[in-house]
Amino acid sequence: MTDSDVSTLASADEALFRPVRTGNAFEETVERLLQAIRLGVAGPGERLPAERDLATRLNISRVTLREAIRALQEAGYVESRRGRYGGTFVNETLPAAKPAGRQVAPNELDDVLTMRRVLEVGAAEAAASRPLTDSDRTYLRDQLTEARTEDLSEYRRKDSRLHLAIAEVAASPTLTSAVADVRVRLNQLLDAIPLLPTNIDHSHTQHAAIVEYILTGDAVGARDAMAEHLEGTASLLRGFLS
Known part of the structure; x- marks a missing residue:
């Protein structure tokens, strides 16, 4: 990956993980996470930012974040892993948007x-x-x-x-x-x-x-x-x- 690619991903990361609006916090969080996955900001097999960091950046409660992650897990986009190197990871194979x-x-x-x-x-x-x-x-x-x-x-x-x-x-x-x-x-x-x-x-x-x-x-x-x-x-x- 070139320095330009890294810069582009960093900019996209900042744009996607900006604070959400409070009226539809759950729905917009799902949208932001899906956009990050589809745009490759978090690619197949990669881990999403830590829960505490992500909740702070999106300006949402950790409860709302967990609900959004659970919805994406049930839809086949992410999986949760436990342990020292655990977290929420993007699935290697994503559902088709059809x-x-x-x-x-x-x-x-x-x-x-x-x-x-x-x-x-x-x-x-x-x-x-x-x-x-x-x-x-x-x-x-x-x-x-x-x-x-x-x-x-x-x-x-x-x-x-x-x-x-x-x-x-x-x-x-x-x-x-x-x-x-x-x-x-x-x-x-x-x-x-x-x-x-x-x-x-x-x-x-x-x-x-x-x-x-x-x-x-x-x-x-x-x-x-x-x-x-x-x-x-x-x-x-x-x-x-x-």
Whole structure:
């Protein structure tokens, strides 16, 4: 490796292991670690920085870091070794990043995420900006309850149903149709990444906050909470599929 290569890796190391944002700390940590692995900052067979050092550099708790490492271990990206020379090591063979049996086309992921952000952030804001009927309120609460399913095989479907319900109570059939279209594309990508229990628990909390903002008519709160929620999903998709 040349001095130039070492300098480049050092710069990449600093860029990837910078402090994460607190709103989606788990999801962004998973994304950062995956980026480091895919970019070769931590190559096959190499050890990740020590847990204490990595947690400090990312400005996260060691609990959050361990959850992210455990998720990547279960997904086949890293392994933990004990002993004097132990630590977290990148696996020699990494899982292929292929959603639904095909490679992600250039710009496809960014296109889906941009459309989703524009549509669903707007839908949450619009839903919170209009007077809701008792039926609307009951419908939202019911979908929120359904989305908290413990059956992982049903999670994607019920998560999608809640997001569509938010668009529906915004009372714009055109918006609901557009959200449904982008959700179909999104789910094709989501089906290619693992379901991470920590992310699902975090999503449940964010869903509850979004619905509460809508029910109380707080359009700014609904908009900001939805934007933060979508960014967590975007972090995972970029990490696993980019």
